[in-house]
């Protein structure tokens with residue numbers, strides 16, 4: 001198995017979808033650089049598989065710019081950037097601006113600044129891709145995750161704008177999942193309620209995102225597109 005030269009950057013890969021996609025990219029022969037915020041077992045797993053771990057806290061501009069500087073000490077080129085890092089915060093009775101600011105920062109400011117400051121690394125690779133992991137919920141809004149949904153909708157807008165700005169050298173696309181993976185604290189009633197929202201009614205797991213990412217990386221004629229991966233939630 002040959003390892004392709006320019007690495008792929010994936011953010012928030014210490015667990016769940018990001019960890020799965022990072023492992024699959026390594027299996028497919030890519031070099032991987034990934035960001036993590038907390039030291040989790042998955043971070044060490046990826047290090048042991050040869051990936052490069054770079055700490056990142058995307059909750060502030062300073063943290064984002066510090067990550068970019070550290071990233072550039074590890075590579076001067078990138079095959080792709082996958083913006084996966086995310087916080088899913090619901091409104092609570094004492095919700096203030098802090099939660100909204102954190103989700104704006106991780107879902108919009110980090111992709112915005114990383115895309116602007118790392119375009120030169122992508123331009124040294126051909127093909128080159130940016131992939132934003134969004135959420136199907138932006139289709140209609142969310143009464144319980146208002147700030148989350150708004151920040152993901154802003155990410156969808158970044159997909160369109162950066163696709164226009166960077167064509168033809170860099171393709172820019174999104175993936176908009178609905179339920180992929182429950183969280184451990186999700187009880188049976190919640191799980192049943194969420195599964196009933198889609199036509200296919202399954203918890204698909206992480207591989208459906210890697211399949212979508214693979215399609216975008218391999219297809220030379222797709223840009224400015226967001227792939228819906230939602231089990232048919234929109235036709236239910």
Ligand SMILES: NC(=O)C1=CN([C@@H]2O[C@H](COP(=O)(O)OP(=O)(O)OC[C@H]3O[C@@H](n4cnc5c(N)ncnc54)[C@H](OP(=O)(O)O)[C@@H]3O)[C@@H](O)[C@H]2O)C=CC1
Nearest residue numbers: 012016017037038057058059084085086177178179180181
């Ligand atoms: N899981 C699902 O069912 C769905 C997921 N999605 C989207 O798919 C993607 C992957 O989902 P999932 O794997 O569940 O994501 P997670 O909730 O597991 O978050 C991924 C990682 O993001 C990191 N992260 C969060 N905030 C910050 C920050 N401020 N700075 C740096 N890193 C941060 C976390 O790091 P740390 O571990 O260190 O805290 C975490 O490991 C996300 O973009 C999500 O919004 C969309 C729809 C459904």
Ligand SMILES: Nc1nc2c(c(=O)[nH]1)N=C([C@H](O)[C@@H](O)CO)CN2
Nearest residue numbers: 086087088135178179180181183194
């Ligand atoms: N960063 C995250 N975003 C989202 C998560 C998650 O666990 N982390 N989970 C969901 C839900 O699965 C939702 O799609 C179910 O209705 C959404 N976003």
